[in-house]
Amino acid sequence: MISRRKWLSAPYTLWSVVFILIPLCMIFYYGLTDKTGAFTLENITAIATAEHAKALRLSILLSLISTLICFLLAYPLAMILANMKVSQHSFIILIFILPMWMNFLLRTLAWQTLLEKSGVINSILTFLHLPNINIINTPYAIILGMVYNFLPFMVLPLYNALSKIDENVINAARDLGADNIHTFFRIILPLSVPGIISGISMVFVPALTTFVISSLLGGSKILLIGNVIDQEFTQASNWHLGSGLSIVLMIFIILNMIASAVFDKEGEGSML
Amino acid sequence: MSKELIHLNNISKSFDGQMVLDELNLTIHENEFVTLLGPSGCGKTTTLRILGGFATPDTGSVIFDGQDITNLPPNLRPLNTVFQKYALFTHMNIAENIAFGLKIKKKSKDYIADKIRYALKLVNLEGYENRMPDSLSGGQQQRIAIARAIVNEPRVLLLDEPLGALDLKLRQEMQYELIRMKNELGITFVYVTHDQEEALTMSDTIVVMNQGYIQQIGSPESIYNEPENAFVADFIGDSNIISATMIEDKLVSILGTRFACVDTGFGHNKPVDVVIRPEDVELVPPEEGILQGVVSHLIFKGVHYEMEVMAGGFEWLVHSTALHPVGEKVGIRVDPYNIQIMNKPESEDEEAVAIDI
Amino acid sequence: MRNALKKFYIALIFLFLYAPIATLMVLSFNASKTRAKWGGFTFKWYVQLVHNDDILRALGNTLLIALLSSVIATVIGTIACIAMNTMKKRTRTIMMGITNIPMLNADIVTGISLMLLFISFGLRFGMGTILLSHITFNIPYVILSVMPRMKQLNPSVYEAALDLGAPPVTAFFKVVFPDLTPGILSGFLMAFTMSLDDFIITHFTKGAGVDTLSTKIYTEVRKGIKPEMYALSTIIFVAVLVLLLLVNAAPDKKEGKTRV
Known part of the structure; x- marks a missing residue:
């Protein structure tokens, strides 16, 4: 039986080799060769050119800010939700997944309507005699789009990690004399590290590499590294350069994966 | 204290x-x-x-x-x-x-x-x-x-x-x-x-x-x-809890047979519960016992034998180091100070009784 | 007071998450064609939707891809979980590591890597390539939902079934499978949702002339989104919402921890 069961892994093993591992090798192949097929590092070093470096710097900056905002918004929320002791874990996850049933592009575009000069938000602000905000087609709108789209990916791992903390561990800290602040910094925060790491990587990677949010909310002038790579593939058809720049992006992604592997061995901070 | x-x-x-x-x-x-x-x-x-x-x-x-x-x-x-x-x-x-x-x-x-x-x-x-x-x-x-x-x-x-x-x-x-x-x-x-x-x-x-x-x-x-009620007696250790009638001070009727006991102050002809620990039930030759019965179950427990004795319509739990095989006719005796008398719970369905301290 | 503050905070976050959705729903009833202006209430976009073959074709493609890819991913993923459960710890760790790649990797990298693969193998871009791509990024969601269930299983249950004379396959389907069902179901739902919401990977692996709703919307962005699209999205969202409410209101609550 056991030996027969081993064969059951064949379909997935085959699938992951053909559709996960080989494609990654293809990126490295294209990234490290030129049009004639000769080995070159030019596609990688191209990141240092002014235009590309600027796009990468902006991407890193915007994604770091978005990740930080997501974290600051999500942590209190996850704590409140975890303390609510809702018997249905599934219900909480559901409310965060539900928006995904409205198309991602439309949801992001809706922010245009909300943010426009005479849009909904400004009308409300005017009504309240508050200054209007004009952030559409600026990096701020991109940050807003990132936070909006990726917030659930920060909330869910944090919620999961926080609701796994044994109530008696917190009681024990209180019993030993810890006040709320001590209990938070010495017990709750350290115990939620797997969730924090997982949340950060779930937000940082897509934010760093997005080209959709920037093209929908940033106008056409703001280029992120994702936009550059997209253009190399869909407009310039320079797959070698696009692959080379992707390899640079993958360095960040791999660092992220290592961090998750080190801090979240048990998969405690997983999303589901 | x-x-x-x-x-x-x-x-x-x-x-x-x-x-x-x-x-x-x-x-x-x-x-x-x-x-x-x-x-x-x-x-x-x-x-x-x-x-x-x-x-x-x-x-x-x-x-x-x-x-x-x-x-x-x-x-x-x-x-x-x-x-x-x-x-x-x-x-x-x-x-x-x-x-x-x-x-x-x-x-x-x-x-x-x-x-x-x-x-x-x-x-x-x-x-x-x-x-x-x-x-x-x-x-x-x-x-x-x-x-x-x-x-x-x-x-x-x-x-x-x-x-x-x-x-x-x-x-x-x-x-x-x-x-x-x-x-x-x-x-x-x-x-x-x-x-x-x-x-x-x-x-x-x-x-x-x-x-x-x-x-x-x-x-x-x-x-x-000295458990004060049936719940305590039942919860702490094994015990025989039997419905009985307190005839007068120091005399109780268990299963229709009169037993001497040491408790007083329960009144006359008052229904009570009695608790007798299994190790306090003595098995003696039938003619020497207050009650007569037959051994119905026998288990070896290491330090003692655990027996059940059918006597007076009640299955008595008995712990003894002496072996009495199943089917043997035995007599039952209990020392007066080993009979613990308790008041009946106030209502039938609620075994728990509030006790003022 | 503290409780009121907490409730207010939760409400703010949900307002943030659901405001754009409400906006789209409102726009679907907007008589004006531009989304910047309110031109009065109308149902006409819902009526015109039925006659918009382009959108309906994209919808058909989207649903077909989502359904096929999530079903196939669920089958492959569940079988993989059964296999991985009996593997040595090291092999399993490697397999799980590979499974995590599409989850942790950027969609754009996954998308172009698959695009390069299809080009190299000379595959014709179209529904087939989209389907293969979606299956690939859906399998991890299934595995990550089923695997925790698998670990919770008591191995004696399967052995008890064998002991009572059930052949292995019967034993699996009678006693192991029912315990896995909640995980499989949530994995399937997750996969279906992800497939439906995907744009980036589809963007790189679709051919010319084939569109899903996402890619259709992306091409429409420049010239302006057709209001029929808002109508369609509203219908989908409300349908899912009603479905979920019905499922959640169902009396069967014995599996309190069903995920997703």
């Missing part, structure tokens, strides 16, 4: 409309080993949580050393708790776990180091400072949980079924350890368990609880030998 330390005054508590504690009154003395004993759901853990500050009673007050601490948060109470599943901080090593409370109180480094050494010695785990909790066995984690609590020099240690997750052998060992630690520390222990053997072994005082009421408070001997 020594000085009164804790006073629970008319404590009531309900969860979701379900009454868990009903006007509970309890006094705990200094340096006492008190065990709250009862089946699950009897309110013993809730009582402990109210003492620790993790639950607030709906009514009533908790007086500690003359001071009302009912609304004092747990971090400000002079008691410490050992939790059911240890609740160690898994992200800290053993030394950091033990030092947690002391660091919050801003004790000096030397003081903390001394305390850790002392505590680990007390729980027989010297040299474990740098281990992580996950690498320890259940019994060891339990000892660390105790060490972590006692370094804070609490005046009372609360223990919530601390041995529940351990296997039998380890549990028995830890019982002796706990008695030793208590004597060494000279502090009050309030211990919660559903295991009557644990309670009998360790306690100075046992508080038997059921359905939110205290059924009986007393020393292990008095609880065992």
Whole structure:
């Protein structure tokens, strides 16, 4: 039986080799060769050119800010939700997944309507005699789009990690004399590290590499590294350069994966 | 008895409309080993949580050393708790776990180091400072949980079924350890368990609880030998509980046969329950017995034989070192001071009786 | 007071998450064709939707891809979980590591890597390539939902079934499979949702002339989104919402921890 069961892994093993591992090798192949097929590092070093470096710097900056905002918004929320002791874990996850049933592009575009000069938000602000905000087609709108789209990916791992903390561990800290602040910094925060790491990587990677949010909310002038790579593939058809720049992006992604592997061995901070 | 330390005054508590504690009154003395004993759901853990500050009673007050601490948060109470599943901080090593409370109180480094050494010695785990909790066995984690609590020099240690997750052998060992630690520390222990053997072994005082009421408070001997009602008799050890009639002082009719007993003051021809422990039922040749019967079951239990004897329409549970094979005709005799008379519960369906203290 | 503050905070976050959705729903009833202006209430976009073959074709493609890819991913993923459960710890760790790649990797990298693969193998871009891509990124969601269930299983249950005379396959389907069902179901739902919401990977692996709703919207962005699209999205969202409410209101609550 056991030996027969081993064969059951064949379909997935085959699938992951053909559709996960080989494609990654293809990126490295294209990234490290030129049009004639000769080995070159030019596609990688191209990141240092002014235009590309600027796009990468902006991407890193915007994604770091978005990740930080997501974290600051999500942590209190996850704590409140975890303390609510809702018997249905599934219900909480559901409310965060539900928006995904409205198309991602439309949801992001809706922010245009909300943010426009005479849009909904400004009308409300005017009504309240508050200054209007004009952030559409600026990096701020991109940050807003990132936070909006990726917030659930920060909330869910944090919620999961926080609701796994044994109530008696917190009681024990209180019993030993810890006040709320001590209990938070010495017990709750350290115990939620797997969730924090997982949340950060779930937000940082897509934010760093997005080209959709920037093209929908940033106008056409703001280029992120994702936009550059997209253009190399869909407009310039320079797959070698696009692959080379992707390899640079993958360095960040791999660092992220290592961090998750080190801090979240048990998969405690997983999303589901 | 020594000085009164804790006073629970008319404590009531309900969860979701379900009454868990009903006007509970309890006094705990200094340096006492008190065990709250009862089946699950009897309110013993809730009582402990109210003492620790993790639950607030709906009514009533908790007086500690003359001071009302009912609304004092747990971090400000002079008691410490050992939790059911240890609740160690898994992200800290053993030394950091033990030092947690002391660091919050801003004790000096030397003081903390001394305390850790002392505590680990007390729980027989010297040299474990740098281990992580996950690498320890259940019994060891339990000892660390105790060490972590006692370094804070609490005046009372609360223990919530601390041995529940351990296997039998380890549990028995830890019982002796706990008695030793208590004597060494000279502090009050309030211990919660559903295991009557644990309670009998360790306690100075046992508080038997059921359905939110205290059924009986007393020393292990008095609880065992003189249960006040059928619930206590049934919960503590094996027993024969038989409906009977108190004919007059020192004379009771059990299953239609008159037995001499030592109890007085129950009145005349009053229905009562009698408790007779299986080891107190003597099997004698039929002609010498007060009642005659036939052995219907026989099991060898190691230290004694456990037999069931059908006599007077009742199946008597008997423990004896002498063997009487199944089918043998025997006589039953009980010494008068081994017959314990109890009042009948006030209502048939509610075995639990509120007892005023 | 503190409780009121907490509730207010939760409400703010949900307002943030659901405001754009409400906006789109409102726009679907907007008589004006531009989304910047309110031109009065109308149902006409819902009526015109039925006659908009382009959108309906994209919807058909989207649903077909989502359904096929999530079903296939669920089958492959569940079988993989059964296999991985009996593997040595090291092999399993490697397999789980590979499984995590599409989850942790950037969609754009996954998308172009698959695009390069299809080009190299000379596959014709179209529904087939989209389907293969979606299956690839859906399998991890299934595995990550089923695997925790698998670990919770008591191996004695399967052995008990064998002991009572059930052949292995019967034993699996009678006693193991029912315990896995909640995990499989949530994995399937997750996969279906992800497939439906995907744009980036589809963007790189679709051919010319084939569109899903996402890619159709992306091409429409420049010239302006057709209001029929808002109508369609509203219908889908409300349908899912009603479905979920019905499922959640169902009396069967024995599996309190069903995920997703």
